[in-house]
Amino acid sequence: MAAKSTLYYFNGRGKMESIRWLLAVAGVEFQEVIFTTREQYEKLLHDGALMFQQMPMLEMDGMKLVQSKAIMNYISAKYNLYGKDLKERVRIDMYAEGLRDLMEMIINLLFLTPAEQPSALKIIESKATDRYLPVYEKALASSDYLVGNQLSCADVHLFECILMLEEKFPSVLSNFPRLQAFQKRMRAVPAIHKFLQPGSQRKPPPDEAYVKNVKEILRM
Numbered sequence: 001m002a003a004k005s006t007l008y009y010f011n012g013r014g015k016m017e018s019i020r021w022l023l024a025v026a027g028v029e030f031q032e033v034i035f036t037t038r039e040q041y042e043k044l045l046h047d048g049a050l051m052f053q054q055m056p057m058l059e060m061d062g063m064k065l066v067q068s069k070a071i072m073n074y075i076s077a078k079y080n081l082y083g084k085d086l087k088e089r090v091r092i093d094m095y096a097e098g099l100r101d102l103m104e105m106i107i108n109l110l111f112l113t114p115a116e117q118p119s120a121l122k123i124i125e126s127k128a129t130d131r132y133l134p135v136y137e138k139a140l141a142s143s144d145y146l147v148g149n150q151l152s153c154a155d156v157h158l159f160e161c162i163l164m165l166e167e168k169f170p171s172v173l174s175n176f177p178r179l180q181a182f183q184k185r186m187r188a189v190p191a192i193h194k195f196l197q198p199g200s201q202r203k204p205p206p207d208e209a210y211v212k213n214v215k216e217i218l219r220m
Helices: 014-026 038-047 068-078 086-107 117-139 153-168 177-188 190-195 208-218
Strands: 005-010 030-035 057-060 063-066
Touching: 005 014, 005 208, 014 068, 014 086, 014 153, 014 190, 030 038, 038 208, 057 068, 063 068, 068 086, 068 153, 086 117, 086 153, 117 153, 117 177, 153 177, 177 190
Parallel strands: 005 030
Antiparallel strands: 005 057, 057 063
């Protein structure tokens, strides 16, 4: 029996959450090594497991995979979430990269000072509604999926991003009916429905304790 895939990261979302989402949608069982101390991180560094001295890391198929984009591309290609040809793949990448840009702004929010956060929230909301969400609303005009006629990693990232936005801005989809319908369809996907249930490996929104732990481990 193949070894269960293992994730190495902090006890929170960060750059690992999109990887968790893809594994869950692909039906891949995984376990996690949660980092709570600087010593755990230093051991990985000493062992040479982290190519660029950064997490996340995914141990899968006998490999120690680093760099979140490379990890997600590997999972997507392996589990048929990456289109049927190069033209579909590059479109998937464009949509996915836009979503990562937007999610990155949300991920970084708690690492700002309390004085910086209100203005950053306004910028995120403005960019989401004016720059990003209209693109995805338009893409869904003639299909249930962003690219082609089957689920891709871009769809998974879009659903994850919508949930993150709604945590900050509950009515963010009010002017985007196709995205509302998309969200409803995605919730009905069995693997996604399962991942949304209490007790799954999905992480809750980050809090100050998570930020404090990350800063202590990385000596930020």
